[in-house]
Amino acid sequence: MSDCRGFPHERLHQDNEKDLTKKPSQKLAQVKEVSPTLKTMHELKEKIRQIFDETNDWLGGLFKLGTW
Template identity: 50%
Template sequence: EKQKSKLNSVLEVSPTLAKMHALKEQFRQIFETTKSWGDSITQLLDWMYDARSYFPKSLGTMVRWFGEIVGYFDGRTTSGTVEGINNKLKLIKRLGYGFRNFSNFRLRSLLNWHFSISSP
């Protein structure tokens, strides 16, 4: 309740920020509630038109990746898990600078996700 109160007071002071916040919530709602692929794309395009003056850089990115973004509506899946795994592996690689061989890197990676470790 305290955070909602703070948010409301900020939104009252800045109409631009209030509009940006409303657009953000509308964007989230498109991805959470729409069921039909066609309706999703229509709503997303309408949102992009409304948001063009508030989020110009974000819209440029969305235009470049529109096919991939719209792909979410086919099966409601993302590549977030794979991206997270790749990010974790890069971190392990950076932290393991100086590993003498690949099997040490492999061991460290498998231990991170609690996989059983067997000899190669």
């Protein structure tokens, strides 16, 4: 993981979107509104995380990722 200490977005890439508290969730919404590219990147990250969270091993996750 990159060292993002001190940056306003430091926690946004670390947590599942559904697990964010109110303040980080609001920040994420602001970022998504300002940058459509970052919004898309975040949504893709969440989908990739979901794929790997729903599998029991990395190989199964890799297969699901390939078919996605």
